[in-house]
C-alpha cells in the first residue's frame with residue numbers, strides 16, 4: 001500500500017468515529033502524523049529527482065502526468081479529511097462553527113477555497129464512483145471542481161447521480177475545455193425548470209451600463225444574452241488576435257529572436273484596446289452595415305426542430321438526462337458557435353431569422369443540411385465542413401479557435417492529399433508551419449489525431465497517459 005493510500009485508510013477510519021464536542025480524538029493524530037512523515041520523505045525524493053538536465057519531451061510528458069496523478073490523490077485526501085472533520089464534529093471542541101471554518105483556519109485557506117472543498121466533499125459523499133476515481137488519481141481536480149459547480153444547482157443533483165457513469169466518461173476522456181462546455185450544455189438541457197422562463201425575463205430586463213467611481217475610472221456592468229455574448233466574444237477575440245499579430249510582427253522586426261520579451265501589450269491590455277476600438281467604430285458610423293459580422297451558430301437538427309416546436313406551442317419533448325449526456329459525448333448534440341462557445345438553443349430558435357445570426361443546421365458534425373439565408377456561400381464547401389469538425393486547432397494542446405485557423409491538408413496536397421472533408425482540419429498558423437518540419441499527421445476513424453515526430457516517434461497526448469492501467 002502506498003503512503004497516500006495508507007493515509008486514506010486512516011482518514012476513513014476517523015470518519016466513522018463520532019466524537020462529541022469537547023472530547024479529543026487523541027489517538028487519530030499520531031497515526032496520520034506517521035503517514036505524513038513518510039509522505040514528506042517521499043516528496044523530498046521526488047523533488048530531488050526533478051532536473052532540467054537531460055529532460056526529453058517524452059520524459060517531461062510522462063513526469064507531468066505522473067506527478068499530476070499523485071497530486072490529485074493528495075487533493076482527494078484533503079477532501080476526505082474535510083468529510084472526516086465534518087462527520088466527527090472535531091471542529092466543535094475549539095469553538096469552530098463548522099468543518100469549513102476549522103479547515104480554513106488550520107489550512108490557512110482563502111474563504112473560496114474552503115467553500116470549494118466543502119462543495120466537493122458534499123458531492124463526493126453521493127457520487128461514490130467519482131470519489132474513488134479521484135482517490136486513484138484517475139480524474140483531475142479541475143474536473144471534480146467543475147462537477148461540483150453543477151452540483152451546486154440543486155435541481156440537477158438527482159440527475160447527476162443517475163448519469164454518474166456518463167459524467168465520469170466525459171470528465172476522463174475530454175480535454176478540460178470541452179468538458180467545461182459539456183457540463184454547461186448538460187446542465188442547461190436537464191435543468192428544465194431553470195432554463196426557459198428566466199431567459200425571456202432576462203431579455204426583457206437586458207441592460208449594460210457604465211458607472212464612474214470616485215477615482216474617475218469606469219466599471220462596466222451587465223449580462224449579455226447567450227447569442228449576443230457569443231457574438232461579442234467572437235468579435236472582440238478576433239480583434240485581439242489581429243492586434244496581437246501586429247504587435248508580434250513589430251516586436252520581431254525590432255528585436256529578432258528576443259521578440260517574446262518585448263511584446264508591448266499584455267492580453268488584458270489588448271482586450272481593453274480592442275474594446276475601445278469597437279466603441280469608437282460605433283461612433284464613426286452608427287448605421288454602417290459594411291463591417292457587419294455574422295456569427296455562425298452550429299446546431300443539430302433535432303435540437304433546432306424541438307426548440308422551434310416549443311416556440312409555436314408544441315408539447316416539450318421529455319428530457320432524458322442520460323441520453324443528453326451520451327449525445328453530448330458522441331458529438332451529435334450541439335448548439336454552439338464555430339469556435340465551440342455554447343449558445344442557448346432556445347435563443348437560436350427564437351432569433352433564427354435575425355440578420356446577424358447565420359444558423360447552420362447539421363445532421364451530423366460534417367453534413368450541412370441548412371444554412372439559413374446564405375446557402376449559396378456554403379453549399380458543397382469543404383472549407384466550412386472541415387471547420388465544423390473541430391472547434392479549434394487540431395494540434396495536441398493548442399486552443400486557438402477555429403475561426404482564427406486555416407483549413408489544412410492533413411496529408412499534404414503535394415503528397416496526394418485530397419481537398420476533402422476527410423483530409424481537412426483547422427490548424428493555426430503556427431502549427432501549419434510546425435507540420436512542415438517533418439511531422440506527419442493522420443486521423444483515425446473516430447476522429448482522433450495522431451502526430452508523428454520527424455524521428456518517427458508518436459507525440460504523446462493526455463489520453464495516452466490516462467488510459468494506461470493504474471500503477472500500484
Ligand SMILES: [Zn+2]
Nearest residue numbers: 393398428431
Ligand atoms: Zn495550433
